[in-house]
Amino acid sequence: MTNSIDEIEFTDLILATGTNTTENHPVIGMKIKRAVRQHGAKLIVIDPREIDLVKYADIWLRQKPGTDVAVFNGLMNVIIAENLYAKEYVAGRTEGFEALKAMVERYTPEYVEEISGIPAEDLKKAARMYAQAKRAAILYAMGITQHISGTDNVKSTANLSMLCGNVGIEGGGVNPLRGQNNVQGACDMGGLPNVYPAYQQVASEDARKKFEAAWGVNLSPKPGLTLMEMMAAAGSGAIKAIYVMGENPLLSDPDLQHVKKELQKLDLMIVQDIFLTETAQLADVVLPVTSFAEKEGTFSNTERRVQRVRKALEPPGEAKTDWEVICAISNKIGYPMNYSSAQEIFEEVVKVTPSYAGISYERLEKQGIQWPCPTPDHPGTKFLHKDKFSRGLGLFTAIEFIPPSELPDKEYPFLLSTGRVLYHYHTGTMTTRAQGLSERYPESLVEVNPVDADKLGIAEGQTVKVTSRRGAVEAKASITKKSAPGTIFMNFHFAGTAVNLLTNPALDPVGKIPEYKVCAVKVEAA
Secondary structure: OOOOHHHHHOOOEEEEEOOOHHHHOHHHHHHHHHHHHHHOOEEEEEOOOOOHHHHHOOEEEOOOOOOHHHHHHHHHHHHHHOOOOOHHHHHHHEEOHHHHHHHHOOOOHHHHHHHHOOOHHHHHHHHHHHHHOOOEEEEEOHHHHOOOOHHHHHHHHHHHHHHOOOOOOOOOOEEEOOOOOOHHHHHHOOOOOOEEHHHEEOOOHHHHHHHHHHHOOOOOOOOOOOHHHHHHHHHHOOOOEEEEEOOOHHHHOOOHHHHHHHHHOOOEEEEEEOOOOOOHHHOOEEEEEOOHHHOOEEEEOOOOEEEEEOOOOOOOOOOEOHHHHHHHHHHHHOOOOOOOOHHHHHHHHHHHOHHHOOOOHHHHOOOOEEOOOOOOOOOOOOOOOOOOEOOEOEEOOOOOOOOOOOOOOOOOOEEEEEEOOOOOOOOOOOHHHOHHHHHHOOOOEEEEOHHHHHHHOOOOOOEEEEEOOOOEEEEEEEEOOOOOOOEEEEEOOOHHHOHHHOOEEEEOOOOOOEEOOOEEEEEEEO
16 A cells, blocks of 8 residues: 555545455444545445445445446546646656656546446546545555556556545555455565565566575576466476465465366375365375464555564464474575564565565564655655655656456357455465354355346246356356346355356466456356
């Protein structure tokens, strides 16, 4: 997030797109509701489903799934045509505006209505609301990123925010809501194939020399593979072994039948987890490790806040912390890792990670600190890009709309989108084992619009079969107007209804994220 969670409650306008916030991020969802109900903030919701936030929205733009770039271009078309953009900000703090302006001229509200289904007048109203707000925050989640145009979608949110001068101010910004509790921290620590900690590029000679000196090794300038590229490499034999930590690709990756075949070709698969997941059941070696409550360390959350994790329970059996297991294996292989504690590891992190340089366990005892925090006396950074962007000038990117990889046709006439529900989390490794949560939401459901249910002869609670070009699953129908006619929604939490047997593995060409949010299916009574 460029800004902070608390700022959401006290901004003037919130644009929430591709985020079912009240179910996926309920604490932040509470902030949005307070902003609207107690502080008079305006709310624009852009979402194909009638999510809970729609009840609080001043306007809801219901776009066809996968048309987000066209919608953002349409909003910017109105703002520029009506001279509502932040002219001084654009002139002084950005570049590329003329190319953006020329491109969005084609995306008139009427043209965008043809693409997205959003009425032209509603698009105009939303554009004016956003542009005329003194401070406006954009919130998004995986409904924006999990498309073949995911990178373009994110850049489009940045375009809109900069166009109205909302980046670098309190209560504004572009704020991705992370899907898991320490995704931000994992990325900060170099858990991406092309960067070292603090997003220092693998291809950078200066960065490489720095880490070679710190770690006493020679490092390659070549970026590694993304998750889906790793799966393909396993299938081709280019990768012989995979070490999986706290991840369950045999339930979370698209086109699961193909993923399973690829993983079965490995010479060795090691899974390190707290439960015997679907992926662990396929592994050659399973290493039991501690949960968050059984270890020391830090998490970095979605607002860049580094927070202490403190051991509350003794781990069961011989379970060890992740870092202890990694160090033991590294020592056996021949590269010594002789750390004595999580704190010692964090002290090394601080030395090589500029954005964490001023953070220490001592400071974190009192409260979490938001990076960048470059020195020990720095208070942390509440919001980013206050005076200038990290690259100097903010870059506008002219982006053309491209349709999803797979759209409905005669054989597969429905569009499937996937996501989460309030009572469960990701692949259900923990939540489906919790009695209370399982009582509240015991099984996967297929959301079907009443219009479609009537045509198909499907009743509430009836078992239906959903089939795509890649597989089929069965689940009970939930007849609801949340999903528009012609679309269905399913969650992916339950192994018994492995929805990712259906999803399309087509990737965003830059981010390599699969298109979980759009694929063509047929629906019939089981």
